[in-house]
Amino acid sequence: MKVLADEERKDSKIIVLGINQAGQGLVNFAHDLNNRIEIIKFEANPEHKVIELLEKGENALNIELNIKKEITESAHGSFYIAQMLAHQACLDSGILETSLEHTTTSVSFELVRGKVFDRLSRNFRDRTISFAQGTRVRREGRAPYLHLLFWLGKSVEWSLSIDEALMQYPELRGSVIQIVDKGYLENLINDNDDIKAVLHFDSMTKLLTIEDPQYIYYLRNISWSSFAKQAGFMTMDFPCPYDFALSFSGNDRHIAKSLFDTLTEMEFEVFYDHNEQHRILAEDVEDYLRPIYMTDAQFVIVLLGQDYPKRIWTRFESKQFRDRFKEGAVIPIWFDSVPEGTFDESSRAGGYVFNTKEKVDIQIQVFADLCRKKIGEIRGRIQK
Numbered sequence: 284m285k286v287l288a289d290e291e292r293k294d295s296k297i298i299v300l301g302i303n304q305a306g307q308g309l310v311n312f313a314h315d316l317n318n319r320i321e322i323i324k325f326e327a328n329p330e331h332k333v334i335e336l337l338e339k340g341e342n343a344l345n346i347e348l349n350i351k352k353e354i355t356e357s358a359h360g361s362f363y364i365a366q367m368l369a370h371q372a373c374l375d376s377g378i379l380e381t382s383l384e385h386t387t388t389s390v391s392f393e394l395v396r397g398k399v400f401d402r403l404s405r406n407f408r409d410r411t412i413s414f415a416q417g418t419r420v421r422r423e424g425r426a427p428y429l430h431l432l433f434w435l436g437k438s439v440e441w442s443l444s445i446d447e448a449l450m451q452y453p454e455l456r457g458s459v460i461q462i463v464d465k466g467y468l469e470n471l472i473n474d475n476d477d478i479k480a481v482l483h484f485d486s487m488t489k490l491l492t493i494e495d496p497q498y499i500y501y502l503r504n505i506s507w508s509s510f511a512k513q514a515g516f517m518t519m520d521f522p523c524p525y526d527f528a529l530s531f532s533g534n535d536r537h538i539a540k541s542l543f544d545t546l547t548e549m550e551f552e553v554f555y556d557h558n559e560q561h562r563i564l565a566e567d568v569e570d571y572l573r574p575i576y577m578t579d580a581q582f583v584i585v586l587l588g589q590d591y592p593k594r595i596w597t598r599f600e601s602k603q604f605r606d607r608f609k610e611g612a613v614i615p616i617w618f619d620s621v622p623e624g625t626f627d628e629s630s631r632a633g634g635y636v637f638n639t640k641e642k643v644d645i646q647i648q649v650f651a652d653l654c655r656k657k658i659g660e661i662r663g664r665i666q667k
Contacts (some may be wrong), residue, residue: 285318302536303637307646330355330363333362336366337365341603344380345382345383345384345385346388348388349388350395353392356390359499363496366501367653369397372603373395375391375398407497408571410477411502411505411643412514414472415476415511416428416515418467418471420517421660423549423551424458424547425455425521425551427550430455430613431459433473435499435502436499436503436530442490442491442586445463445490446489448553449544454523458552466486481495482498513533518662523578523579526546526553527545527554527583528554528579528580528584528604529553529584530583530584530585530586535591535618537635539566541643542584542651543555543558545648546651549651549655550605554579562619569583572599572603573603575603576600577604583614585629586616587615587618587629608629608632613629614654615629615634615635616635617637619639619640
């Protein structure tokens, strides 16, 4: 493309057929192409053009669709989807060729939509569940793959900018960023031919794009709460921005970091100060931290090491969550190197004893599994 543009040849033209913003990768690869290409969108047409399409079909068949308005609205500007729904309406009305007499259909749009969705489900359901489950089903987690599909189905276009989505849904930031930055999302799509046939992910632009026009209609009509349970997840709704917030002194940071990594791998949202430094910059630190420990985390995990009561910030944090002991929202971790009775207030809460002479990773995994079961039990009760 660059060679042809540089040579200014008049006898050559390249037309690249793609979907939505997937072609943005070309511009990012070669910025000087930006002013030499033109993007023409095909899938988002105004409603009057969709109506015009349907009326041409009506005239050709000598009929009138009684659900033309509903088809137009459900098509979201897609000619293909409008034709798919109109075709089903004709089949349900027994119209297989041009009618000798002018006929008005009398079908139910809900019935038509349901039949089209059921037909698409036979093709798309299994691969959609495979994508939603990701590399491994974590029932108690925040289901990042599932939410990507949910957001994609709500998008006006057939593409989802993950960066923009996370600005709108910050409560899923940690779990989604993990699967993107670690390459889990890209590998899941590239390693599964069925998923790759309907979805494309550009790791450079972080755009998730639909490759099949039927698939966008399928996503837009899923009952997501039911689908989440079919895929093995407990819920899509979460009461707090964070599942866990970590409070610890600097000397125990290596343990806190290991716990953060393990919990985020389980697809939980975890507040860990080092991971949020760029958001804390220029903010009033106390104003930023106060709501996190008071209300924004479903549980506060406190690493009660020897230096915990000596540090300014740990004293500040403990003041914010102290009353939450009564709510059962504080999980203490005691260290065997700290004399008993040092943290009397925490002794009334169920916690975990960390053995400083044993391997850190094994104990962290055991504790993280306990946290997973705890939050899963609570979410299970809420769903009932």
